[in-house]
Amino acid sequence: MSIIGKNYIGFSQSADNAKTFQSYVPVSDSHLSEEFHPATPEEVQRTMQLAEKAFDEYAALPAAKRADFLVAITEEIMAMGDELLERAHQETGLPMGRLQGERGRTVGQLTQFADLIREGSWVEARVDTAQPDRQPAPKPDLRKMLVPIGPIVVFGSSNFPFAYSIAGVDTGPALAAGNPVILKAHPAHPGVSDLTAQAIVKAAKRTGMPDGVFSMLYDDGYEVGTALVQHPHTKAVGFTGSLKGGMALYKMAQERDEPIPVFAEMGSVNPVVILPDTLTAQTDSLAKTLAGSVTLGAGQFCTNPGLVFTVESPALKEFEEKYAEEVGKVTSMTMLTEGIRQNYFKLRDAALAEPEVETLVLSDEKVEGENQSQASIARVSGKAFMDNPNLHEEVFGPFSLLVVCKDMEELQAALWHISGQLTASLMADADEAARYPQLLRLLSRRAGRFIMNGVPTGVEVCPAQHHGGPFPSTTDSRFTSVGRDAILRFVRPQSFQDWPDSLLPDELKNANPMGIWRLVNNEQTKEAI
Numbered sequence: 001m002s003i004i005g006k007n008y009i010g011f012s013q014s015a016d017n018a019k020t021f022q023s024y025v026p027v028s029d030s031h032l033s034e035e036f037h038p039a040t041p042e043e044v045q046r047t048m049q050l051a052e053k054a055f056d057e058y059a060a061l062p063a064a065k066r067a068d069f070l071v072a073i074t075e076e077i078m079a080m081g082d083e084l085l086e087r088a089h090q091e092t093g094l095p096m097g098r099l100q101g102e103r104g105r106t107v108g109q110l111t112q113f114a115d116l117i118r119e120g121s122w123v124e125a126r127v128d129t130a131q132p133d134r135q136p137a138p139k140p141d142l143r144k145m146l147v148p149i150g151p152i153v154v155f156g157s158s159n160f161p162f163a164y165s166i167a168g169v170d171t172g173p174a175l176a177a178g179n180p181v182i183l184k185a186h187p188a189h190p191g192v193s194d195l196t197a198q199a200i201v202k203a204a205k206r207t208g209m210p211d212g213v214f215s216m217l218y219d220d221g222y223e224v225g226t227a228l229v230q231h232p233h234t235k236a237v238g239f240t241g242s243l244k245g246g247m248a249l250y251k252m253a254q255e256r257d258e259p260i261p262v263f264a265e266m267g268s269v270n271p272v273v274i275l276p277d278t279l280t281a282q283t284d285s286l287a288k289t290l291a292g293s294v295t296l297g298a299g300q301f302c303t304n305p306g307l308v309f310t311v312e313s314p315a316l317k318e319f320e321e322k323y324a325e326e327v328g329k330v331t332s333m334t335m336l337t338e339g340i341r342q343n344y345f346k347l348r349d350a351a352l353a354e355p356e357v358e359t360l361v362l363s364d365e366k367v368e369g370e371n372q373s374q375a376s377i378a379r380v381s382g383k384a385f386m387d388n389p390n391l392h393e394e395v396f397g398p399f400s401l402l403v404v405c406k407d408m409e410e411l412q413a414a415l416w417h418i419s420g421q422l423t424a425s426l427m428a429d430a431d432e433a434a435r436y437p438q439l440l441r442l443l444s445r446r447a448g449r450f451i452m453n454g455v456p457t458g459v460e461v462c463p464a465q466h467h468g469g470p471f472p473s474t475t476d477s478r479f480t481s482v483g484r485d486a487i488l489r490f491v492r493p494q495s496f497q498d499w500p501d502s503l504l505p506d507e508l509k510n511a512n513p514m515g516i517w518r519l520v521n522n523e524q525t526k527e528a529i
Contacts, residue, residue, distance in 0.1 A: 001080060003087075003194045005036045007043055008201055010050045010212040016040045021220040023191045026093040026341075027334050029370035036190045039217035044227045047215045051151035051180040052233040054212030059148045059178040062506075063514075065207065067114035070176060072203035073167055074107035077196065084195050088161045091189040093334030093371065098297065099162070106162040109169060109461055109482075113176035116484050122146070125507045125518040129529065130498070140498050143508040146491040148178030150235035153228045155249075156186035156193060157240035158336050159300045164481075165189070166196035166216065169467075170238030170263070173487035179235070180213050184228060187220040188337050229253055229262075236490055239264040240302070240481070243394075243472055250475050263489045265481055267394045268422035268473045269306035270456040271415065273443065275428040275436070280315040284322055286427060290400070291326035293455035295363075298333040298373040299398030300340070303423055303456040306394055309382075309403045311411055316404065323377060323402070324361035331363070332372035335397065341371045344397030348376055351395060356384035360402065373398050382410040386417050408436065415442050420470025420477065423449045423456035446470065448477060 005020070006013040020035035039047070058066075077084065088099045116122050123145040130141035152174040156165035163169060166183055174181050185193035197216040204213050217224050229237055229252050237253060239246050239262060246264030253262045274286060293305050310316065335341040352359050363375040375398035382405030385391050391401060405411035424447035426433060426440070433440060433452075444450050448469030459467055459482055467482035468474045474481075479489045496504060506513050510529040517526055 001083065001195055001198055003034045003191050004198070005034050005190075005194065007037060007039045007047075007218055008197045008214070008216040009043060009047045010054070010215055011201060011205060014039075014043050014046075016043055021187060021190075023091050024188065024337060025090055026337060026371040029338065032090065032191065034191060036194070036218045038219045038221070039224045041227060044217065044224060044231065047182055047217060048151065048228070048231045048233040050212035051182055051215060054180045054210040055148075055150050057210040058180055058213050061178070063117040063120055066176060066178065067118045069203060069207045069209050069213075070110045070114040070172065072207050073200050074110050076199035076203045077103065077107055077167065080195060080199065084192065087191045087195060088189065091191055092161055092336055094161075094297070094336075102160060102162045105461060106167055109163070110167065110172045112461065112484060113172050113487065116487070117176050120507065120514045120516040122484065122487060123507050123516070124493075125516060127508060127518055127520045127529065129521060142495055142497050143499070143504065144493055144495040145505065145507050146488070147494045149490060149492050150179060151233050152179045152181050152236050152238065152490055153234050154181055154183050154238040155225060155241065156183060156189075158186050158188040158340065159297075159302075160240075161189045161192045162196070164240045166193050167200060169481045169486055174238070174490045175213070177487050177490045179490050181215075182228060182234075183214070183216040184225050185216055185218050187218070190218060193218075225249070226252065230256060232256075232258065234260060236260055237262040237264075238481070238489070241266065243267055246475065261489070262475055263479055263481065264475045265302060265422070265468065266472055266474065267396065268302055268469065269392070269394050269418065270303055270421055270423045270425070271307045271309060271418055271443070271446070272305045272425040272427065272455070273411070273415070273439070274308065274310040275426070275432050276311050276313045276315075277432045278428045279310055279313060279319055282427070283315050283319045287319055287322035288326050289455055291323060291330070293457045294377065294400040295327065295330045295375045295398040296457050298335050299344075299375070300336055300396065301457055303459060304398070304400075305425065305456055306400055307403060307418070308400055309405065309411055309414060311405045311407055320360060320379065320402070327375050327377050328361045328363045330375045330398070332374055333398075335371045335373050338371055340396065341373065344373065344395065344399070347393075347395040348397065348399045351391060351399070351401065352376070352378055354380075354388055354390055356380055357391070357401075375399070377402060379404060382406060382414045386414050389417075392418055408439070412439055412442060415439070415446070418446060420473045421447045422467065422469045422473045423447050423451055425451040425454060425456055427453055448473065448480070
């Protein structure tokens with residue numbers, strides 16, 4: 001496929017804007033030749049009108065047809081072969097192995113949602129049959145299920161060109177639930193976005209989806225995203241990025257005449273707590289494991305461990321030396337964009353300059369090449385950490401701060417100073433952990449995923465996964481962006497009272513033609529009524 005550079009308004013291509021921008025190549029600090037056209041206000045309006053028109057038809061399609069569409073997307077993505085991977089490598093600097101894994105995760109996610117909606121029980125059907133003779137008043141027939149909500153605006157993310165972008169963790173479940181998707185492509189990888197959009201449009205056409213079920217618009221600024229969030233046809237927003245960006249969208253959405261939900265994932269420092277007995281028993285292995293997690297992907301994951309807490313002990317000095325040694329071995333890696341690299345060094349250097357912060361290591365002192373990272377770890381006392389809010393914030397990149405507390409009481413006090421996180425990790429065996437129930441409760445309250453003897457990097461895509469957490473890691477801790485429950489962000493419950501059986505959705509009909517699990521008169525069953 002060739003890159004087109006135009007906006008995808010449903011099945012049509014549009015380039016009304018004479019202004020263009022180009023793909024950035026972080027490895028060489030250069031640009032590729034293709035030109036991409038930011039959408040105009042008129043193109044945004046046409047896109048949203050088409051999505052609104054497509055909604056009723058798409059939402060009414062049988063789940064099996066929507067599942068066929070999702071599977072077709074995976075087939076079209078895989079049919080592009082290495083072309084898509086090579087473009088992603090150029091635009092992000094990420095290694096091919098990482099991109100192959102991410103592509104596999106992306107098609108796997110779409111396949112899981114196809115399987116989910118084919119089976120059908122996810123709609124949480126509830127049936128309470130009528131009791132006309134009930135006293136003192138008759139009971140009506142009430143039936144409830146989850147239904148789609150309308151056009152969903154999704155913002156592609158910078159650090160995952162596949163899994164959190166065009167066909168990723170927001171687009172997949174939104175389409176699965178029966179909602180059209182309007183994707184605002186991230187300017188860090190417009191070529192990847194173009195190729196993936198072509199795959200989705202091709203899949204939509206071949207499976208008979210309505211025109212407008214998917215659209216993608218370009219912008220290298222904020223105008224298009226603002227217009228999409230403010231548009232009255234938009235019913236929800238999916239976003240992965242910075243706290244500043246997520247909160248700007250959230251505020252915008254709440255100020256509309258009709259406020260809408262913004263499901264924003266906005267970063268996390270993912271605290272790791274190492275209890276003293278475990279530090280003594282596993283000094284070397286903990287240092288190596290943490291160093292690998294801090295520096296993985298040049299630290300450009302929302303799950304890299306930015307804070308490590310422990311207490312003073314005889315094993316601490318050996319751990320610090322081994323930790324610094326392991327991080328020092330890490331060579332520089334290309335960061336996603338020039339802006340991300342500049343922001344990393346700005347925030348890292350500011351943290352290292354704070355009072356009482358001691359630098360333990362700066363890896364690869366001679367950073368060569370364009371947009372290269374430099375892994376760094378530092379140390380600070382528990383008291384200094386508590387006294388300095390600047391040390392509580394995320395530094396997006398390969399940086400982590402070791403917080404050394406004088407005892408367990410100070411460690412727990414220090415943890416009170418951190419806010420909501422995607423994850424929290426505890427390094428301890430069961431007996432040692434059981435001695436600190438208050439610590440377990442405290443960490444549990446801070447995180448969406450509580451990890452025992454493991455690092456936060458690596459997010460398994462499965463039904464039991466929860467990738468979300470208390471504010472400010474996300475705007476709504478009740479929801480996940482990974483796993484089957486991600487679909488629940490883009491639906492609402494609806495009750496049907498006293499409707500004739502012939503007019504009810506199949507999921508609620510007496511015969512249960514889909515054969516799904518339902519709660520009928522407070523009993524879970526697949527039986528017909």
